[in-house]
Amino acid sequence: MEERRFQAVKAYRNEAFLNSKSARALRILAEYLEPEARFEELRIRDTIVVFGSSRILSREEATTRLAEAERTGKDLEKVRKQFELSRYYEDTRELASRLTTWSKGLSGTDRRFVICSGGGPGIMEAANRGASEARGENIGLNISIPQEQNENPYITRRLAFEFHYFFMRKYWFAYLAKAFVIMPGGFGTLDEFMEILTLIQTQRIRKKCALVLYGTDYWERVLKFEPFVEFSTIDPKDLALFHRSDSVDDAFDHLTSWLTRNVLHDDSAPGGSR
Numbered sequence: 001m002e003e004r005r006f007q008a009v010k011a012y013r014n015e016a017f018l019n020s021k022s023a024r025a026l027r028i029l030a031e032y033l034e035p036e037a038r039f040e041e042l043r044i045r046d047t048i049v050v051f052g053s054s055r056i057l058s059r060e061e062a063t064t065r066l067a068e069a070e071r072t073g074k075d076l077e078k079v080r081k082q083f084e085l086s087r088y089y090e091d092t093r094e095l096a097s098r099l100t101t102w103s104k105g106l107s108g109t110d111r112r113f114v115i116c117s118g119g120g121p122g123i124m125e126a127a128n129r130g131a132s133e134a135r136g137e138n139i140g141l142n143i144s145i146p147q148e149q150n151e152n153p154y155i156t157r158r159l160a161f162e163f164h165y166f167f168m169r170k171y172w173f174a175y176l177a178k179a180f181v182i183m184p185g186g187f188g189t190l191d192e193f194m195e196i197l198t199l200i201q202t203q204r205i206r207k208k209c210a211l212v213l214y215g216t217d218y219w220e221r222v223l224k225f226e227p228f229v230e231f232s233t234i235d236p237k238d239l240a241l242f243h244r245s246d247s248v249d250d251a252f253d254h255l256t257s258w259l260t261r262n263v264l265h266d267d268s269a270p271g272g273s274r
Contacts, residue, residue: 031168035161039176042158045110046263047139047176048099048255050092051192052123052183053085054149058093062086088184088215089126095181095248096130096138102256104136106264113178113259114139118169119160120149123183128154141169170195178263179210179255182242184218200241201234208266210258211242212251219244 017023057065062083069079096115103113115131117124119140131138132154140155143163151160163169174196182193193213199205213219228234245251 028165028168031163031165032171035172038158038161042137043110044114044137044139044159044176045112046178047114047116048179048181049116049173049177050096050123050127050181050183051118051185051189052088052092052127053185053189054118054120054122054124055186056085056089056122056126056184057082058089058126059083059086062089085184085218088218089123091214091248092123092126092181092183093130093133095251096127097134098130098248098252099255100131100134100136100138102252104134111137114159116141116173116176117155118142118188119151119155121152123185125152125154128152132156141172143169174199174205177209178207178259179212181212181214181251181255184215184222190222197241201238208262210255210262212245212254213242214245214251216244216246 011017018026062079062085065079066083069076099113100115103111106112114137115127116139117127119128119142124140128138128140129152137156137159138154139159139161140151141161141163142149142151143166151162161169161172170192173192180193180196182189196205196209196211200209200211225234225239229236229239243254245254
């Protein structure tokens with residue numbers, strides 16, 4: 001019998017096809033099914049999502065850069081601003097740690113209110129770092145972008161994800177979340193905040209969700225909400241869709257009391273749902 005000269009490749013192992021335009025629907029579906037399987041396996045029930053800038057430094061790194069800038073005189077004003085903003089890295093780190101310690105103390109076997117970030121550096125790193133320092137599982141939903149955003153080292157290994165599609169990454173941010181914390185950030189943070197706010201306003205997110213806008217000095221300069229009301233482009237009640245905070249104590253107290261009242265209490269009631 002003549003020996004076969006080639007072996008046909010199964011479709012699901014054909015990398016050329018899987019990376020082609022024709023298989024886009026399969027790639028999108030994979031970014032839904034693969035995270036879902038991992039979340040179910042690890043019994044992740046819900047999350048607290050932290051958004052914020054990838055460019056904000058830790059206080060340690062900011063202090064080092066400031067000392068060097070003061071020595072050389074190079075980019076001094078820029079580095080001073082970085083040092084000022086490093087407060088939000090440390091606040092994020094502390095808040096994530098405290099929330100993780102609180103959630104670990106809740107009764108039940110499922111993992112509740114797990115800290116979740118975009119997986120990269122800056123505020124995202126601070127969130128995962130704080131949760132890790134409290135010895136809690138934490139999630140990183142990283143995205144492949146031209147700047148090659150690498151996942152930070154504090155994410156729980158089995159809960160580190162790499163997405164190609166922004167909309168699938170946003171889906172997983174929103175689907176499991178019971179609370180969102182919006183730290184100072186740029187275009188990406190604004191996009192995430194406004195999309196979540198719009199989904200809540202239009203009731204496309206129907207579950208109860210807490211939304212905390214953190215950093216009064218920053219956001220008062222970047223966003224002006226009152227003119228929306230003055231021009232009647234939003235209702236005055238829409239400003240109550242989020243809570244403004246400027247301290248770890250206030251954000252922690254607001255989130256834990258809100259989650260206890262609106263999520264844990266509802267879960268324990270007859271007919272309560274996940």
